[in-house]
Amino acid sequence: MDQPQVFGAFVRRYGATFRTSAYIKWGTSRQSLGSVLILNPGSADFEKMNPRLGAKLKQMGAAMGKIQPDPTMDQLIRLVNQIYEGHPAGKLQIYNLFNLQSTYSAQAINNFEQLACTGKITPNESLATPDELQSHPWILIGWGLHRKNDWKNLQKAKKLWMEKIKTAGIPVFGKQNDKGDYYHPAPLLKAKRDWILSELTNQFNTEIKPLIPYEKLIQRRYTLLKWNGKSGAEAHYIVKDNNDGTQSLIADGREPVWFHLDLAGDPAVADWRSDQGNNFDNIRQLAPRPSQSKE
Known part of the structure; x- marks a missing residue:
């Protein structure tokens, strides 16, 4: 089985990097395999895969192309391979609650809140339209369990996204805690990654798979x-x-x-x-x- 490729689009704003789009692609098919909504972009960038694009981002303030997958993307690749029985053909779209790139979640949220509170960015910047969401057979939610009362803009972004997903009417899954947040698909502890992978795969097979036509699942x-x-x-x-x-x-x-x-x-x-x-x-x-x- 060929290894999938990862693509991303980045811009520089306010001295920070924002990843405005990202997807993982198996083969050449344009068909959507599904989508995922997570907190924010992690460490995946151009530096190892394409230094020329990394230099362009620094010089021109924008660049797009092939990127090196980060640990979250590696885990998503494992999940899609399991869901499609090792034969995926198409794209997995990756959405974020906010597009500010950072490896450390709490720091990223604090920076996002600061930029939003000063009006430089808004909680709805990353939103997809219902029409776009309907192009995907399903969406996995895994924005993590981070929660603080003063993270108002983060909570607003979650609410706005859930409204769009509800309007789109596509199947949704994810491992929730008792506060209604969703476990991240790639926990920091590697020992827990197999556990969450098993949980998500089982949930997909029992709750989502029956809702999707057979020909869209067996690729x-x-x-x-x-x-x-x-x-x-x-x-x-x-x-x-x-x-x-x-x-x-x-x-x-x-x-x-x-x-x-x-x-x-x-x-x-x-x-x-x-x-x-x-x-x-x-x-x-x-x-x-x-x-x-x-x-």
Whole structure:
């Protein structure tokens, strides 16, 4: 299985770095695998992955591109791999209650509160619209258990986000405490990361998975779209590569050619059998002939 890539967009404001967008991507598919709402951006930046972009951020005040994943992202990668049974294909969008980047949560909240109280930023800066949230099959909430009475702007940001999520009407999950806050998906203590991963996976499987269509959960490499109903050398198939959305006609003795076209929708195959529930990872499982491999 290919390793996912992480992308982020950053700006410099008031002497601090804000990560305005971030996502983790498996393969080339643009389909949303889900989303997550956590406290604030952690340590992931350009420095190790792309120093040129790091320099651009310092010089120009803005940059976007591939970044090195931080421990939270590594944990989210583990979670998505478990949810999609090791075969994710698409994007996990990462949202934050506020976009101020900092490794230390309490310090980040204090800085956020100070900037918000002076009017430099607002608690609704990071909000996604209901329409955007509806593009995701689910959202995981894991903003942590930090709470103080004088963190008014943080509480307002939580309230605003929950209102948007409720309006969007998408499935929500996360491990809550008795005060209504949500455990972070990547606890500081490594010994607890397996525990929360198990808790979230079990919760997803019991509460969220039944609400999501099967084809959005099982992200195998290929999907069989059409079959002419014949066997052996006479069998012809139309297959979709779920990594990039291309389709190909698979037939005996032919090297597959992949097109960004809806081959399955062509009138010439209108009477072929539809087999859209048949997903697989190796094209040889469909037609085990050496000339028909795409790996």
